[in-house]
Amino acid sequence: MALEKITQVSGTAVSVPGNDIDTDRIIPARFMKCITFDGLGEFMFYDVRKNEDGSNKEHPLNEQRFAGASILLSGNNFGCGSSREHAPQAIAKAGFSGVIAEGFAEIFFGNSTTLGLPLAVATKEDIQSIAAAVEADPTTVVTIDVENQRIRFGDQEVTCFIRESARDSLVEGKWDPIAELLEGDEQINATAKKLPYV
Amino acid sequence: MAKSLFEKVWNAHTVRTLSSGETQLFIGTHLIHEVTSPQAFGMLREMGLGVKFPDRTFATVDHIVPTNETVEPFSDALADAMIKELRKNCAESDITFFDLDSGKQGVVHIVGPEQGITQPGTTIACGDSHTSTHGAFGAIAFGVGTSQVRNILATQTMAMSKLMVRRINVNGQLSPGVYAKDVALHIIRMLGVNGGTGFAYEYGGEVFDSMTMEERMTVCNMSIEGGARCGYVNPDETTFAYLKGRPYSPEGEAWDAAVETWKSYASDTDCDYDDVVEINAADIAPTVTWGINPGQGISIDENIPSPDSVPEDQVAGIEEALEFMQFEGGAPIKGISIDVAFIGSCTNGRLSDFEEVAKHIEGRLVADGVQAIVVPGSQVVASIAEEKGLDKIFISAGFEWRAAGCSMCLAMNPDKLVGDQICASSSNRNFKGRQGSPTGRTLLMSPLMVAAAAITGKVSDVREVFGVSETASV
Numbered sequence A: 001m002a003l004e005k006i007t008q009v010s011g012t013a014v015s016v017p018g019n020d021i022d023t024d025r026i027i028p029a030r031f032m033k034c035i036t037f038d039g040l041g042e043f044m045f046y047d048v049r050k051n052e053d054g055s056n057k058e059h060p061l062n063e064q065r066f067a068g069a070s071i072l073l074s075g076n077n078f079g080c081g082s083s084r085e086h087a088p089q090a091i092a093k094a095g096f097s098g099v100i101a102e103g104f105a106e107i108f109f110g111n112s113t114t115l116g117l118p119l120a121v122a123t124k125e126d127i128q129s130i131a132a133a134v135e136a137d138p139t140t141v142v143t144i145d146v147e148n149q150r151i152r153f154g155d156q157e158v159t160c161f162i163r164e165s166a167r168d169s170l171v172e173g174k175w176d177p178i179a180e181l182l183e184g185d186e187q188i189n190a191t192a193k194k195l196p197y198v
Numbered sequence B: 001m002a003k004s005l006f007e008k009v010w011n012a013h014t015v016r017t018l019s020s021g022e023t024q025l026f027i028g029t030h031l032i033h034e035v036t037s038p039q040a041f042g043m044l045r046e047m048g049l050g051v052k053f054p055d056r057t058f059a060t061v062d063h064i065v066p067t068n069e070t071v072e073p074f075s076d077a078l079a080d081a082m083i084k085e086l087r088k089n090c091a092e093s094d095i096t097f098f099d100l101d102s103g104k105q106g107v108v109h110i111v112g113p114e115q116g117i118t119q120p121g122t123t124i125a126c127g128d129s130h131t132s133t134h135g136a137f138g139a140i141a142f143g144v145g146t147s148q149v150r151n152i153l154a155t156q157t158m159a160m161s162k163l164m165v166r167r168i169n170v171n172g173q174l175s176p177g178v179y180a181k182d183v184a185l186h187i188i189r190m191l192g193v194n195g196g197t198g199f200a201y202e203y204g205g206e207v208f209d210s211m212t213m214e215e216r217m218t219v220c221n222m223s224i225e226g227g228a229r230c231g232y233v234n235p236d237e238t239t240f241a242y243l244k245g246r247p248y249s250p251e252g253e254a255w256d257a258a259v260e261t262w263k264s265y266a267s268d269t270d271c272d273y274d275d276v277v278e279i280n281a282a283d284i285a286p287t288v289t290w291g292i293n294p295g296q297g298i299s300i301d302e303n304i305p306s307p308d309s310v311p312e313d314q315v316a317g318i319e320e321a322l323e324f325m326q327f328e329g330g331a332p333i334k335g336i337s338i339d340v341a342f343i344g345s346c347t348n349g350r351l352s353d354f355e356e357v358a359k360h361i362e363g364r365l366v367a368d369g370v371q372a373i374v375v376p377g378s379q380v381v382a383s384i385a386e387e388k389g390l391d392k393i394f395i396s397a398g399f400e401w402r403a404a405g406c407s408m409c410l411a412m413n414p415d416k417l418v419g420d421q422i423c424a425s426s427s428n429r430n431f432k433g434r435q436g437s438p439t440g441r442t443l444l445m446s447p448l449m450v451a452a453a454a455i456t457g458k459v460s461d462v463r464e465v466f467g468v469s470e471t472a473s474v
């Protein structure tokens, strides 16, 4: 199972500001009644994008000028709350290939990396300048250079942080660890044998 | 060298180091439910893989189960399809499934402990963040995503980086009317909703030493709301007494051996922690959340914070929460009218929660205009409660007594808030939209505080409503 080596992702961007954006907001629970992840994209951020009658609210994700964006910008502790993989799946299925935020919740971070969705941590100031550039010109291409931990936008460049284990697994095309986990079969059995309760 | 329980359990379950630097960790017990497992089984099928240790995998349905209708097919076709899918997946892979007709179905984090599946010194994973609950037994228990559910089904292992350990000591004595839920909300308020990132929380001190297992579960359950991946209490006699005689607990000689092993996993008294936090039990009051994350809690006597009373970096968060909640900064939390009262969930849906409330509400009535529902965490909890006649006490006080499930904790079933209703809730999350209505408002509190709110129709102090000042409590 050769996976794509994700050294960088780029595209136009959209900013969904705020701290502690939780997974219930990213994908409300009622849309998790599904037995596959297909089709989750259209429900991403549903309750902040839509009124109860289904009409659009004023929200950056509804704005035509940000349509087709593939980089998401946000605040601190993004993805907190539930372990639902439905959240990063919805983001990916909605066409995003990377998220830049001030910080990410633990489980969300792991879930996203396993899907090959890079999450980059940047400072509040840097995210504000990226957002300002995108606001001024929505066609600005934002690049997350995973390998070198840099974010480029327009003619500017800032640093970002991507945890080493995630960075390596993305860059080396090992972000989905299943193949390597399976290779350890003998050692798995040996570990199981030593555990009195298994 | 002296080691913490986390370190000992981690080491015993380490298979090897992966090329990413992460550990391949053996998961001794894998719990699955209908929402996060069908996609994983789908992926396994696509990859032509089977379930490696079906004996170490246990399933139940909880999230989408209706609590006011018990005959299938359920009126919600999607819910019905999800239950059938899990039933099929378990049958095909020989996985024990605590199905709706088993008498054992319930919220996965209540079922594991009450069946004796949750044991000290083990690793437990489930596609659900509140898996941290099982840490109450001295297990290392993580919530995982669906891809990891797939990995664990296929290999009984997952890739993970080791956590740091923060010891949280709560010493002294809790005041009357202060419950385990208040301890949890207080800790999250102090350390923040992401204060636990990268940490396992080890809870200890006099308060935890004297807590029952059900109380320890309430606190461990909410570790994840403080950003910690897992939380645990070292196993002790209370733990062993709880487990003795449960369906999946070891018996006879095996029991004695197991207890010895379990004891050996407890943290060594002189071990080093990455961080230590001290909390004085006397500082903890009955606590209520006023905002949109579980860290936005205040004691019942306090006023809701106003944007001009907090540091600059918190202003935006407080303004957002006040706007959503339609509350005024600086106003008291006490006295805010409620529409719905919910007692249940994996945080507070266990027998002792219902016993404590039933003890106080006899002869009282739910206020006019308040819908109050009680949802037992499992069929076992429901049947014991019914044997004790607790259901009748609730019903005659004007509460609805429902069937087991997650219910209004996340409203994937028909139990939902409507419009901007305010719900006094014993659950664990007050996120925007969590209880089923995008504009619905949730106030988290202990079960008895929920009952006090149900009876008075507004957020109230348990100590005043029920005069609990003389009641000894943990």
Ligand code: SF4
Pocket: B062, B063, B107, B108, B109, B128, B130, B345, B346, B347, B405, B406, B409, B410, B427, B428
């Ligand atoms: S009761 Fe609530 S928190 Fe617990 S498993 Fe169910 S939905 Fe999740």
